[in-house]
Amino acid sequence: MRFLTWNLRYDSLADTIPLTDSVSSLPASLPADESVSFYSSPHEVPWSTRRIDVAREVLFHAAVIVGFQEALVRQVGDLAQLLGNGFSWIGSGREDGGTTGEYEAIFYRNDLVQLDSWDTMWLSETPFTPSKFPGAGSTRTATYARMRMKDSGSSFTVVCTHWDEQSDPQRQLSASLLVRLGASSLPYGPVFVLGDFNSPSTGSDCTGYRIMTGLLPPVAVPSSFADRFPVRDTDAEFVFTDVAQVTPPLGRSGHHGTFTGFEEHAQMDLKRIDFVMAGGKGWEPLRYRVGENWHDNSAVASDHRPVFVDVILSSAN
Template sequence: MEPKPTLDIRLCSWNIRYDSQPDSITVAQTIASLPDPLLEPPSYYADPKEHPWSLRRIHIAGELLQQGVNLIGFQEALIRQVTDLHQLLGDDWGWVGVGRDDGDKAGEYCPVFYRRSVFKVLSSETFWLSDTPFQPSKFPGAGSYRICTAVQFQAIHSDVTFLHLNTHLDDQSDAQRKLGASLLLHRANNASNIPVLITGDFNSPQSGSNSGAYNIITGGLPPVNISSDFATKYPIRSSTFAAVDLKGATPRQHVSGHYATYTGFSAPAKFASYMRIDFILGGSNGGWQSKLYQVGNSLYDNGVWASDHRPVISDVVVKMVEVY
């Protein structure tokens, strides 16, 4: 019997911090103004703070290219950031997503970027993490509109397919986070005949008073009630389906980097607010194996924070799920 085909994915989840200090500086202008790389920065970690996107974008794109990722779930990306990253990453990259405020270009995206030479898009959709998930809408009491970008991919050189869900849960409403996790879990369960990968900023750690969303999606708590329309469109396939935290599913000797994924823009010594709230998860139906898990860097010697979150990266081998 011939071995089943597999697909090697270097997957990243990164909340890149929205463009809170917009300016008119182009990517070309930023590149033209870069200093001589042989010169020492003026001061290591000098007064870390939030810098404009026009400076941060170079660090984000450079980190991703150097890490060799081929699939990325971003959070907090405005349309300018999406187009800038597409330009900086290069022609081999495509992306899928919409603005959360209107389903078009308004508001933050949860875009999924992918290498065209590795993946092709079979289907994609966006749903809102609210009581009316099929139209732009905000959960009562939530700070913002919240969405999930769902993309079904197939490998370019084989018939291996998988579903990627990318999301950003609310920073203010625990009820929204629980509903969002329940919708994500339901959508993933519907696709459990193929491997499922989930990336996102959950604003929910794995323990403590705000851990409800994490525990719902990983099976530690029951989901909350969701829209009947959503449940009808995406009927579940398994009564035992849950998501698995890839950090715990990776051989321990291959888990590296930092623990916290959220840092703010504070100095390294001021780590009281650091938290692990950004995750890469896989469906409990299998079809994937995590070979490496790393939380990378976001602060550089020139004192620039690329983002107030660190990138989360995993090497995942995907194959077809055995369906009985």
């Protein structure tokens, strides 16, 4: 099964160009080589210019489950149309649990995957109501879903999340909440987390990553959260694995950095802050790839690159 996680960059340069205009304006043939100005536009462009390239990447690479971060309601709606009836999606706006603010949306192939249940939680001290962690730059959420493969019946949990870029304590709590959620979900099967952590694997702001992977202990989570997500004694030591780290070396490909910004290649402040994490039994890493967000004849699709992971799921768990 192929997972994809991608921070889309929110619709910061909003316009009113309808999706039908973007589709109808696509050229019928390739341009002549001499007419292409290669890598000519490193700067941010409106979502109406970027959305076709995003959909193309998802469709060409045949992702089964996609976690999009930072998507506003217009972006989610556009992608639902571009990806077609073969995909369904879940998610909520982070500001009110409705349609306001950024979504951490999960799209999935509905011919292959069955959705059993889903919900949104807030990565704060009050995780079940719309809220922001004190000192954080933004309201932060996670969308989580119980799913199963239609052919084999294998069940699993998927989480799509986006942590704060300013507050390290917020990232520590985010990681601790997800570790608790993951441990509680193990009876259902393996757990996969897709997201922009804003926390690299090393450096002064890596504590969220280190909690997820067991290199640091979790911080205390709210009692209401612990009550809703009880953990068996046998699962108390649960931690996640960074799938990129355990993928066979021949199966790792593409870029290293997942964040690029909107800059010329030589000026990019590259970081690996977008991850696919997995925990529990019943999965095996196969391939990992950091893909392209900037093709030579188009604008930058996002300030993050797409991250793909292929795993083999057990036929029973």
